[in-house]
Amino acid sequence: MRTGFVLGDNIRTGLSNYKIKLQTENACLYYGKFQALRNITLRIPERSITAIIGPSGCGKSSFLRIFNRMNDLITGARVEGKVELDGQLIYEAHFDIVELRKKVGMVFQKPNPFPMSIYDNIAFGPKQHNRYTKSELDKIVESSLKQAALWDEVKDKLGQSALGLSGGQQQRLCIARVLAVEPEVILMDEPCSALDPAATLRIEDLMRTLAELYTIVIVTHNMQQAARVSDTAAFFMMASDRAGELVEYGSTSQIFTNPRDKRTEDYITGCFG
């Protein structure tokens, strides 16, 4: 288990060796008249963990929600600039949102299992997209729960309500629920902020395993966590008009040990005290 301030593995991460999975170019996000993000240009490498860090209110969650078009749910929210998944512009009118959200899954700040059984929670996504036989669903449920390192804890009570699980288990259930629709990208918005340290470490371990297969983008206010788990990191900050801007982006080791921007350095030293 990784504990403390470990950078070792992250140093290998040369951004150039990776295929770009997600990309924004001069992306701006508006909530009505309020500009929440300004000119974000960022490339997120495939099969790695990218951490979005920065003070609260700087638009980290908003930025994350650009990639699965969750902002579409908010009236008045508008995205400008280019946002690409595998080189495809996802805000084009003809882009299929359902396909997008199948490929780009999301784990929320607070675990949000549906008020149904553990089994039905996992089977929910697949059932919306395809007709599966019972045995196919059984397989999906089992493999998703195994991937999310939850199977051993729940295999005997799949029929019980998911709301009876602990917070950490619920969050892993939500990860399993995302895995069940076979995504390529997993967005995580402060997935551990509601969890105790032990549950947090379990999720972090899980993230490292998942990063071999999936592209993970995680928002976190926990600098130690960002340092522990991520390969690359992006530091956001609010401009004077409260619009979020990207201050610096690079490999995690560079951002944490050798920040180029004074603001990044101040923030990181401030956080580690």
Added chain:
Amino acid sequence: MKLKKFGERIPQSLFFLIALSALSALALITIFIFIEGVPLIAKVGFFNFIFGMKWAPSLGQYGIFPMIVGTVLVTVGAVIIGVPIALCCSIFLAEFAPRQLSMLVRPAIQLLAGIPSVVYGFWGLIFIVPAIRNYLGGPGLSILAGSIILAIMILPTVISISEVSILALPPLLKEGAFALGATHWQTIRSVLLPAAKSGILASIILGIGRAVGETMAVIMVLGNAVALPSSILDPARTLTTNIGIEMGYASGEHQQALFATGIVLLVIIMILNASAQYAIRRK
């Protein structure tokens, strides 16, 4: 210090007294109805009273079974017609309607609840009853007419309570389903409605309570015959209308029999309310 405490106590006990007086009014009415009605049920026999086919006060025959059947049929009809409309309406208001529209529709539906029942009855008598007579046959005054009127009358109850229970769901549920690629309709059907089912169930039960208890509108369109109906186009009589029609001239044993009818109604309503409470609490 003491004085202040005393000052706190006065309003406290005042509220308590007022609350108590409301409760004691309920208790008084209940006790009175039971004192008046129970002797008659005892005299006729519980079984004969509930399952007796014949209601002929002048002959001393008090069987309310046809009215129980009438109540059940009219209510079931109202539920079959009204609940699907109400649920569609509440889903529309909670999930689809733009803000301005729902701000307009919501008070309009509340207004439905404010229309006096005699107006509903009058409207039914003038429009629904002749329509049924002309297009479907029979006397027009019928179970169907009663069900249609009651279906409209329970709309506000069912719509507002089920809408509130959908709106009260945590937004994270909906976002979670959307994030998995579910469409809006899939989200409603597979996540929101099941999650809100206890509130929706409660709204339906309270709607049923409203339908069972309604009197005036039903008197005007139901035909009020005291016989077992053989089709929904037949007239019928409900428990409430039985009391409403005969109370003006009933006396003695007859009057007691009407109170006994009231006991049956009271018990039905209490069971319905208790099950609505149960549905709301059971999450």
